[in-house]
Amino acid sequence: MxxxxxxxxxxxxxxxxxxxxxxxxxxxxxxxxxxxxxxxETRSTTDTYIEYHSQGWRTAARMLLRGVHREYVLASSGASVCTMEQLDLQSRLVGEMVARDIGVRHLFNPGALARPSVQKYAESVARRGAKVRVSTSKFQDTIIVDGRSAVVWGRNGVYDEQCLVIRGTVVLDGLHRLLNVVWDSASDLDTYQRWHDHESAELTVAIVGMLNAGYKDDAAARQLGMSVRTYRRHVAEILRRLGAGSRFQAGARAVQLGLLPA
Known part of the structure; x- marks a missing residue:
């Protein structure tokens, strides 16, 4: 042939x-x-765009979360308020994502967890399998889906919650990296609550503040109305619980746990 x-x-x-x-x-x-x-690759670097979403961050977030496949990251500073119904619905949604092997990470600051509804939500999603951490670092309220799309918002006035929708890896790469840095230095929820819910948390904060300010033991003991021996015993216990080898390390760890302002 x-x-x-x-x-x-x-x-x-x-x-x-x-x-x-x-x-x-x-x-x-x-x-x-x-x-x-x-x-x-060309599309991923040139199709990046940022747009204002007039219907608010909740609507934009719902749209993004419908298409989540790998990871859902939430960073909440507590600037926005959600109802208990909204938080309960979100908690169930997180449970469904975890069941589908979608990675869920939630990052809160102490101001957000100061609200009982948010604390209850954080505990709920942690039980459902989400990873939850707390950081005293400043960060913008953000939701990132699969590292490809994001909603960033802030509160302006009582009802006007302005929102930006960002798509494309160029812009999101920097945003994602920034949140990962904050995440890596944050405390897990259990550790944070163990320190802040401790019966002597107020005294612990006071002593850590003295250590961070460089007070000598006798001066700090007088300020707190206790003997130097008792003060030093508290300091030793705090260092042990913080896993710190020095008073300087204790101060750094206390900042990380939110016991002291950054």
Whole structure:
């Protein structure tokens, strides 16, 4: 059986056989795969856009969360208020995501957890399998879905919650990295609550404040109305619980736990 002659370059021809036909198809497939890869990478860096969402962050967040496949990250400073019904619905949604092997991370600051409804929500999603941490660092209220889309919002006035929707890896890469840095230095929810719910939490905060301010033991003991021996016993216990090898490390750890302002 003969095969048609196929031009490969101006002025030249070659006989098309089963072997070189297969080789040509493999080469063409390689070119196509490379073209698709370049196209995807180009779109990911040029299709980035930021838009104002007039209907508010809750509506924008619901739209993004419908398409979550890998990860849902929430950073909440407590600037926005949600009803208990909204928080209960969100908690159930988080449980469904975890059941689908979607990674869920929630980052709160102490101001957010000071609200009983938010604290209850944080405990609820932690029980459902979400990772929950607390940080005293300043961060913007943000939701990131799959590292590709985000909603960023702030509160302006009583009802006007302005919201930006961001898509594309160029902008989100920096935002995602920033939140990851805050996340890595934050305390897990159980550790944070163990310190703040402790019966002597107020005294602990006072002593850590003295250590951080550089008070000498006798001066700090007088300020707190206790003997130097009792004060030093409290300091030793605090260092042990903080896992700190020095008073300086204790101060840094206390900031991380929210016992002291950053």
């Amino acid at each position: 003969s095969y048609p002659r196929h031009p490969t370059a101006p002025g030249s021809t070659q006989t098309l056989t089963p072997d070189n036909l297969e080789a040509s198809l493999v080469q063409a497939r390689g070119f196509l795969d490379e073209a698709l890869r370049v196209s995807r």
